[in-house]
Amino acid sequence: MNPTPAPEAPPAPACYRHAQRETYIRCTRCDRHICPDCMREAPVGHQCPDCVRAGHQGMREARTVFGARTGAGPVLTYLLIALNVLAYLLELARPDTVDRYDNLGQGLLGPDGKAYVFQGAGVPLPPGFHLSGVAHGEWYRLITSAFLHQPPGQGTFGILHILMNMYSLWLFGRVMEVQLGRIRFLALYLLSAVGGSVLGYLISPTEAALGASGAIFGLVGAYFLMTRRMHSDPLGGGRQLIASVIWLVASAGITSWQGHLGGLLTGLLLGTAFVFAPRKARAAVQVAAVLAVGALLVGGVLYQTAALTG
Template sequence: MTTEQPPEHPPAPETAAPTCYRHPGRETYVRCTRCDRPICPDCMREAAVGHQCVECVAAGRKSVRQPRTALGARAARRSAPVVTYTLIGLCVLAYLAEIASDRVVDDFAMIGLVRDRAGLPVPGIGVAEGEWYRLFTSMFLHQPPTGGPFGITHILFNMWALWAVGPQLEQVLGRWRFLALYLLSGLGGSVLLYLVAPGTAAVGASGAIFGLFGAFFVIGRKLGIPSGPILFVVGLNLVITFGAGSAISWQAHIGGLVVGLVLAAVFAYAPAKSRQAVQIAGVAAMTVLLAALVAVKTVQLV
């Protein structure tokens, strides 16, 4: 009697261990909880449940909505006021250049038109003669140490004011809005001086600083911050402005203040649904208005 042997079964094939999708040479049994791809320890990122791969973590961050301030700027907890510090640095560098050369103030101060003794325009000098850059460069210059009644205190006060209010405004406005506010406020001061007293030479960041003061007031009202302290600062500076006579250009201060108030109102009260578009349109409209005023005045002068 023969005994039947059970049929032999072939051995089961060995299953290859999974490898990391980013590092094929590394075996791993851990998978991304989001895309289910195998990941090695170098590619693991802790998640609420399990681990995720680096690509899924990056995609998840992009889908998270960036928090913003009440005026539309990105809410950054520890963002350095880069624009404020850069503006201060530019003013300090310009001041050092003034000390090194007397021609810096002559070549870059705000002056609309220079006339000779016969009342004729001096060719090539002034905004009306094509030196439009003076409208901007003058806001980075200040009285040299021996160049006027205020001397070095001129730049010291302006830089202290910029350091005091600049970082707060830059944080709530964001960098591009804050920079636009500063430059257009300074330009507004130069334009008003050009319209009212084109033959008067002036230097200083005071127009831009007054614009920041005005913006601080408007934005403070919007956010419910007490406005008494900033009103006191503005009022005191206006008293000094008009009490100093011709030593201080009241046109630059008032022009900067008005532009700062208007731009801050646009930034603060733009409707939420179209906030950025309205804010950009407000900056563009102010730029066009100031440029048009300069053009009209130039035609009258030349």
């Protein structure tokens, strides 16, 4: 008698992504076979890469109460500090940088690169001199001045000027960038800086000013409002705001109080929209606030420019 051949064993199952790899492990979600390279840890068992990816797509991204994505670091804060430091080093290498890029509304720039007081219309300009300032097309001064600080040995504070401002930016910027998100934080910082420059241009156009103080005051104002909404105040927002107002008044004769006040008011306006915007219309309200504040600042510059140039 011929022996009956044993039935052939069924082929071992293979991974659905790697046909040459045998495996008996299945995805707990789709029940397909997966090899060790395709296994992904799950609350129960393992899942395949496709099921893990589909699960992530269905998850809502975590955000702060102000609309920022969670988990992002304060990259812009450190970048802004670096830009201020680089501008300061440029001032040391090229002293004429201050006169060319500070917040001067209307003045004269001499052939030596230094700024001089403008005597008014009808007075002939000396040879080699030309009109300069925001009123004469140099709008960039409204923002470049916010990255300049008093060189060592000049002004009331010298190098302390940039040290105090950068410490404040480091202190408030890290918290606010994480809570507001990079775009809102950058809009708040830059518009507060421009807001301080614009108020200085409106009130004292022939006096040059410089420094990041307007932007810092804007951060302080917005931070105070943010802590009211969060019911948490790790940096003492109330005390910081009071101290800022006291400093604004006390330093009126030695610093640009106009820049401080303009930055603070701008920060409070934008901060109100960023912090208290209703969730369902949060993005629309915040964008509208940025555009409205920007338009207000542009209108102020146009008005003063027309008044100065006739």
